Amino acid sequence: MKKLVFLFAILISAVSCRDLGGAADNAGIQKDSLAKVAGVDKDENGCFSSAGYRWSVLKKTCIRPFEDGIRLNPPTEIKAGDPVISAFAVLEEDGNKAELFLPNYKSSVIMERKSEGSPYVKDEWQLLTDKGFTLKKGDSIMYAGAMVNEEVITGSDNPED
Incomplete structure (x- = not known):
């Protein structure tokens, strides 16, 4: 029984986390904005403009x-x-x-x-x-x-x- 509950928990976790990008689209959030963390983006000269x-x-x-x-x-x-x-x-x-x-x-x-x-x-x-x-x-x-x-x-x- 414990193995069955454990497998069920893993299955729920895998299904709920499979497409975070699609969830962002459905919420009206652009995928690019999720990747814009200060210091991660570079401009054409290699400068981190977000920082x-x-x-x-x-x-x-x-x-x-x-x-x-x-x-x-x-x-x-x-x-x-x-x-x-x-x-x-x-x-x-x-x-x-x-x-x-x-x-x-x-x-x-x-x-x-x-x-x-x-x-x-x-x-x-x-x-x-x-x-x-x-x-x-x-x-x-x-x-x-x-x-x-x-x-x-x-x-x-x-x-x-």
């Missing part, structure tokens, strides 16, 4: 613009709890190029400047670096930001230390 990596033309490697770039936020007032959609700028070290990572743009925008102190430009975009960073499209300010130097603070919470 926030994008190909940088300037650095010639995959980067996370929110870690390696300068955050540029919309110049509108931000209320607590509102989502902020930022752009990011990566500047060429000792050079005259900047790379923009803009929301809703699949690839980055490479900008150039004529000399130090002049704005980076590309078509209708201008990145001004005077007193912080201002990104303009035509005459409109689209994003603004500042270079932030984050430092690691070490120590204890004890005020006597």
